[in-house]
Amino acid sequence: MATTAESVASKSVIVGTAGHIDHGKSRLVEALTGTHPDRLEEEKRRGITIDLGFAFLEEHGVRFGFVDVPGHERFVSNMLAGAAGIDVLLLVIAADESIKPQTREHFDICRLLGVERGVVALTKSDLVDKDTLELARLEAEEYLRGSFLADARMIAVSAKTRAGLDDLKKALTDAASSVTARDPSRYFRLPIDRAFAMKGFGSVVTGTLISGTVGAGDEVELLPAGERLRVRGVQSGGKAVERAVPGQRTAVNLAGIEHTALQRGMVLLTPGKFRKTRRIDARLELLASARKMKQGARVHFHAGTAETIAEAFFHGQKELQPGASAFANLKFQDDILVLQGDRFIVRQFSPVVTIGGGMVVDPLARRPMLRDTGRVGYLATLERGSREDILAALVERAVLGLGYEEIVARTAWRDDEVRHVAMKLSAAGRVKAVSTEPLVLVAEKLFAEVRSKILEKVEKFQKENPLLPGILREDLRTSLGKRVRAETFRAALEEMITQKKLDTLGELVKKAGSEITLQPEEAKAKDQIEAAFSAAGLEVPSVKEVLVKLAIETRRAERLLQILLREKNLVRVSPELIFHRRALAELKEKLWTYKKSKGERISVPAFKELTGITRKYAIPLLEYLDRERVTRRAGDERVIL
Numbered sequence: 001m002a003t004t005a006e007s008v009a010s011k012s013v014i015v016g017t018a019g020h021i022d023h024g025k026s027r028l029v030e031a032l033t034g035t036h037p038d039r040l041e042e043e044k045r046r047g048i049t050i051d052l053g054f055a056f057l058e059e060h061g062v063r064f065g066f067v068d069v070p071g072h073e074r075f076v077s078n079m080l081a082g083a084a085g086i087d088v089l090l091l092v093i094a095a096d097e098s099i100k101p102q103t104r105e106h107f108d109i110c111r112l113l114g115v116e117r118g119v120v121a122l123t124k125s126d127l128v129d130k131d132t133l134e135l136a137r138l139e140a141e142e143y144l145r146g147s148f149l150a151d152a153r154m155i156a157v158s159a160k161t162r163a164g165l166d167d168l169k170k171a172l173t174d175a176a177s178s179v180t181a182r183d184p185s186r187y188f189r190l191p192i193d194r195a196f197a198m199k200g201f202g203s204v205v206t207g208t209l210i211s212g213t214v215g216a217g218d219e220v221e222l223l224p225a226g227e228r229l230r231v232r233g234v235q236s237g238g239k240a241v242e243r244a245v246p247g248q249r250t251a252v253n254l255a256g257i258e259h260t261a262l263q264r265g266m267v268l269l270t271p272g273k274f275r276k277t278r279r280i281d282a283r284l285e286l287l288a289s290a291r292k293m294k295q296g297a298r299v300h301f302h303a304g305t306a307e308t309i310a311e312a313f314f315h316g317q318k319e320l321q322p323g324a325s326a327f328a329n330l331k332f333q334d335d336i337l338v339l340q341g342d343r344f345i346v347r348q349f350s351p352v353v354t355i356g357g358g359m360v361v362d363p364l365a366r367r368p369m370l371r372d373t374g375r376v377g378y379l380a381t382l383e384r385g386s387r388e389d390i391l392a393a394l395v396e397r398a399v400l401g402l403g404y405e406e407i408v409a410r411t412a413w414r415d416d417e418v419r420h421v422a423m424k425l426s427a428a429g430r431v432k433a434v435s436t437e438p439l440v441l442v443a444e445k446l447f448a449e450v451r452s453k454i455l456e457k458v459e460k461f462q463k464e465n466p467l468l469p470g471i472l473r474e475d476l477r478t479s480l481g482k483r484v485r486a487e488t489f490r491a492a493l494e495e496m497i498t499q500k501k502l503d504t505l506g507e508l509v510k511k512a513g514s515e516i517t518l519q520p521e522e523a524k525a526k527d528q529i530e531a532a533f534s535a536a537g538l539e540v541p542s543v544k545e546v547l548v549k550l551a552i553e554t555r556r557a558e559r560l561l562q563i564l565l566r567e568k569n570l571v572r573v574s575p576e577l578i579f580h581r582r583a584l585a586e587l588k589e590k591l592w593t594y595k596k597s598k599g600e601r602i603s604v605p606a607f608k609e610l611t612g613i614t615r616k617y618a619i620p621l622l623e624y625l626d627r628e629r630v631t632r633r634a635g636d637e638r639v640i641l
């Protein structure tokens with residue numbers, strides 16, 4: 001508990017570097033934290049950063065996690081994996097070189113990823129005179145005008161002389177104070193940026209914890225692989241912690257998996273909630289510096305630490321102009337995990353440069369269809385609508401209705417949020433909750449359609465089958481087709497029964513108040529059937545024998561027989577044998593009389609003699625009497641009860 005309390009008391013903030021190659025990012029991180037973030041042999045040999053590096057600093061109650069990125073243009077994809085999840089941007093501009101191509105590209109990326117604040121460091125101040133430094137400052141100010149860094153502190157520093165470092169730390173602390181703490185009660189999500197094996201521990205993955213918390217003993221899901229794994233232990237900032245919280249660099253030790261099966265781009269999540277995807281609908285923005293993008297263009301797609309290739313299709317337009325934005329359907333080459341609201345970056349297919357980015361609007365999109373003219377409006381609601389509007393829109397487009405799990409997979413809302421919004425919508429009559437456990441929502445319009453379809457089917461059935469009292473519930477359901485889910489059918493049926501439009505008779509559904517009306521020839525035939533069995537006593541004819549003698553066709557005759565059975569004037573004793581109610585009543589009387597004079601036991605031969613029937617009738621009748629608890633079998637005999 002101490003660890004948790006401590007992590008809540010101090011704030012965890014991620015600082016990400018950005019800037020052109022050789023501008024002093026890594027040295028600056030070292031000067032601030034004491035840790036040089038370059039770890040690879042090759043990085044040390046070449047003096048450049050290739051992959052992400054990490055360092056930590058605790059300053060004025062803030063726990064800073066530094067993510068240091070490479071400036072080389074060939075390693076922008078590594079930079080992108082680090083840029084996702086940063087709270088404070090540390091834009092590094094060398095005073096002797098000023099703004100260069102990757103200064104711009106990195107800055108564009110951070111803006112497109114939605115980074116909201118940062119600090120500008122004018123590095124290598126020891127190498128330039130006052131005028132040059134002033135020039136670099138002016139250039140940077142002009143470049144950043146109107147952007148999210150327009151009002152950011154700009155501090156001249158030197159990693160060599162340590163000039164300006166205290167000011168920079170202060171500026172970072174100030175920027176951190178405006179970072180709103182991320183709500184730890186949301187679903188856990190850790191995009192993996194490294195995976196390795198640690199002696200004595202096994203598989204370890206690291207990443208910036210962007211949502212929720214994680215601790216030893218937790219079960220987590222690995223996506224897109226789809227495996228469930230157990231967390232053995234968690235570290236943050238190089239120390240073991242009980243639970244890591246959002247905004248912390250986090251290392252997770254995982255049980256039950258080889259480190260070779262884990263890699264950058266995969267994500268650890270709360271299990272059972274989210275789905276990998278191959279197609280999303282998104283808001284896509286093209287940089288003013290980019291070339292226009294045509295329908296079907298292929299781009300490199302980066303979200304979180306994942307990257308894949310995407311093919312873009314614009315809804316309602318054929319191309320995207322530089323500096324403009326539009327809704328686009330992106331089809332991926334690989335499965336990835338993204339959620340609604342996630343930011344992403346797109347880079348030109350070749351040559352590879354950053355051309356834009358955007359936000360995921362529907363992480364589980366359908367393929368685009370030209371006749372789907374409502375999609376743009378739908379996406380606009382998902383992008384900007386209130387939670388109620390969003391859920392109503394999702395339900396509206398769900399031809400099958402929307403289940404709880406799908407709502408969570410599409411929105412990442414917590415259970416209480418889903419239920420709260422669903423309740424408000426159903427109270428307002430905007431959606432129908434056809435089931436609450438599990439929650440299933442359908443559009444009111446769809447629900448009304450199902451109700452009238454049910455009524456139609458029942459009426460049609462009764463019209464076509466006037467001798468049947470109703471349609472079997474299950475037959476009614478299947479007659480509606482696969483597009484009506486069981487919960488919707490059940491709720492619609494229940495509502496119509498409450499409204500006294502329909503009625504049930506055991507497993508049968510009928511129109512309320514409907515009775516079977518017989519045609520004159522049917523009434524006559526029905527009497528004839530009853531009379532035939534009544535006259536036969538216990539030596540009944542076969543059903544077939546009775547029915548062929550009638551003036552109406554067998555199908556109708558069989559229905560009449562069903563009615564007689566339902567009315568209990570006839571009783572089916574065995575699959576082949578039907579008796580009249582009166583004959584069976586007389587038989588019971590006979591047995592009770594026998595019991596009084598001859599005692600409670602009766603053998604099969606004695607029963608045959610008593611009734612005057614053969615074995616063909618005697619055995620099924622005795623079994624029937626046993627079932628009716630008139631007799632009980634005792635060895636070869638029966639006990640009359």
Ligand SMILES: Nc1nc2c(ncn2[C@@H]2O[C@H](COP(=O)(O)OP(=O)(O)OP(=O)(O)O)[C@@H](O)[C@H]2O)c(=O)[nH]1
Nearest residue numbers: 021022023024025026027048049071124158159160
């Ligand atoms: N004189 C002086 N040299 C510096 C300063 N900061 C960095 N350098 C030098 O500049 C070179 C590049 O520094 P790095 O920190 O590796 O630059 P970087 O931005 O991390 O480079 P990449 O990661 O490859 O993009 C190194 O030789 C540093 O020693 C500084 O403040 N003063």
Ligand SMILES: [Mg+2]
Nearest residue numbers: 025026048049
């Ligand atoms: Mg570096």
